[in-house]
Amino acid sequence: MSRIMVVAEKEVRQLIKSRNVMLSALLFVGVFGIFTVPAVLSGMGDTGAMMDTLGFYLVLTLGVFMGYLFTAQVFLREKQSGVIETLLCTPLSLRELWFGKVLGVTIPGAILAYFSAILIMVTGSAFTGQTLVPSLPVLFHIIVVIPAFIAATSGLIGFTQFILGMRENQILNFVIIFGIIFLTTFIRELTGPEFSVTWTVVAAAFGLALLLILVTAWLTRFLSRERIITTLSE
C-alpha cells in the first residue's frame, strides 16, 4: 500500500476516534440538515427545484465546513503537538504527507456530506409528504463534485496551516469561518428563484473544484521541511 494511503488511513482512524470532533460534525450536519429544509421549502413553489437547490448549495456548504473542521485536526493539530517533526524525519515526502492528509479529510467529510444529503431528502419528504429525489446533475454534484470541493478546501487550508506560524493560523481560522459564511450567502443569492441546477452548472462547479485542487497541488512544491519546522509552536 502506498504511503499516501497509509497516512490517509491513519487520519481517518484518528478522526473517528476523536469523539468531540465527530459529535460536533454530526450535530452541525443534523441541525443544518433538518432546520434549513422547512425554511427553504416554504419560500419555493416547486419542491423538485427545492431539493436541487438544497442539494447544490447546502450540502456543498456543509461538506466544505466538514473539510475545514477536519483539516484543523489533521494538519494543525500535528503541528501544534510537534509530532510533525518526527514525521518529517521519515522517508515520507512532503507531497505524500499532504496528499495523504487531504485524502484522510476528504473521505469522512464526503461521508458526512452524503449523510447530510440523505437527511435533507428525508426531512424534505417528511415535510412535503412527497418522496423528494434530487435530479441527476445534483446527484452527480453530491457524489463527485462535493468531495472534490472538500479535497480542494482541505488541501488549501492544510497547505496554509503548514506554512504559516501558529498566530497567523489563528487569524486564518477566523478568515475561513467568515469566508464560509460569505460563501453560503453568495451561493444562496446565486441560487435565487430563477436558478436551476443543470449539467452546465455542475460541470462548471466541478471544473472550479479541480482547478483549486490542481493549483493547491502545484503550490505544495513550495512546502519545505524548513518552513514547517521554523513555524512550529515552541
Add this chain to the structure above:
Amino acid sequence: MSFSVDTGEIFGYLGPNGAGKTTTLRVLLGLLSPTSGTAIVLDADLSKDDSMRRRVGVLMENNGLYDRLTARENLEYYARLYEVNRPGNRVTELLDFVGLTERAGDMVGNFSTGMKRKLGIARAILHEPEILFLDEPTSGLDPEAQHMVRELILRLSRVESMTVFLNSHNLDEVQRICSRVAILHQGRIRALDSIQHLTSAGKKTGFSITLADTTQASEAEDLLSSFGGIGEITRNGNVLGMMLVTIHAHEVVTTLVKNGIWVEEARIQKRSLEEIYLDVMRQAEGDVA
C-alpha cells in the same frame, strides 16, 4: 563547527539551553539548512535524499506519538511508513523490548511520561536504523524511568551496535553512557573529546588518603608538605586531600607507609564531567566577554 561521530559509539552533545543543540540536530536531520557548510550523516545529506531517512532513527523531545491511537497502532503506522518487513511481528517484538506488551491496546494519551518515552524509543528503532538521534531522552522522567531509558540506550549500542547521538544537558547521564562528548556554547563547540580523556586531563590529579589512625594525621601532613610535587594539602579528621602535580600516587603511599603511617584507603579523584563542563562554560563566557 566541525565534528564527526564514529560508528557504534554513543556521542554526547552537551550544552546549556539555547546553545544550539536542537538546531544542530535539525541541521543533521536535514530539517534546517546550515548557514554555511554541509551536514553529512552516513555519507549523505539528508535534506537532499529522503530515502536515506530509512537509515536514521529519531527521538525528539516530543515522542512523535498520537494520543488517540493505541501503542500498537502508533508503532504499526510508523512501521508501514518505513516499509518494515512483517510489521506486525516487529511491533510485537519492540513492545516486548520496551516492556509495554500488556499496554499494547491502550491509548497513548493515557500513558505516563516514562511509558511514552519508552514507546518513543521503540518507534525510533522500529526500522533498525544505523544511527539514532536522541534529543533529551530522559527529560521529565523520574529516576527509575531515567535508569530504564539509559539501560535501553546502552543495550542498543552494545547489542545492536547502533550509533547514538545524544543531545542532553544531563551531565550525569552523559558521563554514564557516552564514550565521547562535544560541549557546545552559543553555537560553537568548546570541547570535543572522550569522557575518559576529559576527566583525567590536566596537569593536576586529585588524590585523597584515609589514615587508619587519626593521631597520625598531623605527622602525615607535615611529611607530605615537605615533598615537592604536591599542591595544597587539606586535612579533615583522618582524611588528607591534595593535588598531585609532579608526583605519582603510589609514591605518596609508599613514603607514608615507610614512615610508619598506616594508610587505610587511597583514592585518585578524577574530575567529574560537571566540573569540566562548568570550566568550559566559564572559559567560553570569558572568551565571549
